[in-house]
Amino acid sequence: MPHHIEYLDESPYAAEVLSRAKITLTDLDGTLLGLGGSALIDAKGAPALTTVQAIVEVNRAGLDVVxxxxxNRIQSGEVSRLLGWSSFIAELGCVVKYGRGEAVEYLLGDWPEGVLLPDETPYQAITRYGGLRVLAEAFPGKIEEHDPWHTDREITHVLRGHIDCAAAQDRLDTLDVPIAIIDNGIINPPKHTLVDVDEVHAYHLVPKGTSKELAIRSLLERRGLTPEDAIAIGDSATDVEMMNAAALGILVNNALGDPRVLAAAEPLEHVVATRGERGDGWAEFAHAWLAARGI
Ligand SMILES: [Mg+2]
Incomplete structure (x- = not known):
């Protein structure tokens, strides 16, 4: 572990931020949720109430979690509702629900007016402009839609495979609408139809100029808050990016095994790590937050 990533329970700076933070932005998979996407297990996958008990205590204290x-929107909305939370940021910062009763908004970054046809979603537009086609042509057999997670999406595409991301970006840059490709790390899909690929990555196609960080800044502004009021907790390189919009970034311990996460966190002074992994790490953070607030 790089020397500058302190543990949460050893960092005076973390304690200070926890004592005043008003809101936490949390990743789901690999952070709040454990293996298989469950909240009702411990870090190793055994049935446990550790995480949900921590959620109940945070909710009882009236602390804000997003x-x-x-x-996608449907999954994010249902998970949030189940956990008692009224806002969410979905599709990597492109879909935001600012609060109970408010309509969901799309954040489309650099996309100019007039990109979409009537009643067309940005997701459909990415297909129509050739985002999937140019990748299939450039990398035959090496990339495909991440079935079944590619359904019910409104803006971003989720793909899997193993390709040269810089070369993929060059292909996407030939299209008439600005699209970025993001490598979201190694996954272990139970099935795929890729050819001669043994390390499978998840990739997202997103409108250029969008990010979790920008969505968080937008949500904080709506609440009359600033990054100084916020904590961000996650386990991936895209989660480290959202920590740019928070006073304190927290990596659950399982994140420390990913060199890309460590590289992304390297320049950041305000990132600490939990000792527990996944939901156990989340509960560790929640108890630290409550304790620092004197609850
Ligand atoms: Mg994650």
Missing amino acids: VCTGR
């Missing part, structure tokens, strides 16, 4: 995830 899910910030790559999952």
Whole structure:
């Protein structure tokens, strides 16, 4: 572990931020949720109430938590509702629900007016402009839609495979609408139809100029808050990016095994790590937050 990533329970700076933070932005998969996407297990996958008990205590204290995830609107909304939270950021910062009763908004970054046809979603537009086609042509057999997670999406595409991201970006840059490709790390899909690929990555296609960080800044502004009021907790490189919009970034311990996460966190002074992994790490953070607030 790089020397500058302190543990949460050893950092005086973390304690200071926890004592005043008003809101936490949390990733779901690998952070709040454990293996298989369950909240009702411990870090190793055994049935446990550790995480949900921590959630109940945070909710009882009236502390504000907002899910910030790559999952789609339907999943993010249902998970949030189940956990008692009224806002969420979905599809990597492109879909935001600012509060109970408010309509979901799309954040489309650099996309100019007039990109979409009537009643067309940005997701459909990415297909129509050739985002999937140019990748299939450039990398035959090496990339495909991440079935079944590619359904019910409104803006971003989720793909899997193993390709040269810089070369993929060059292909996307030939299209008439600005699209970025993001490598979201190694996954273990139970099935795929890729050819001669043994390390499978998840990739997202997103409108250029969008990010979890910008969505968080937008949500904080709506609440009359600033990054100084916020904590962000996650386990991936895209989660480290959202920590740029928070006074304190927290990596659950399982994140420390990913060199890309460590590289992303390297320049950041305000990132600490939990000792527990996944939901156990989340509960560790929640108890630290409550204790620092004197609850
Ligand atoms: Mg994650």
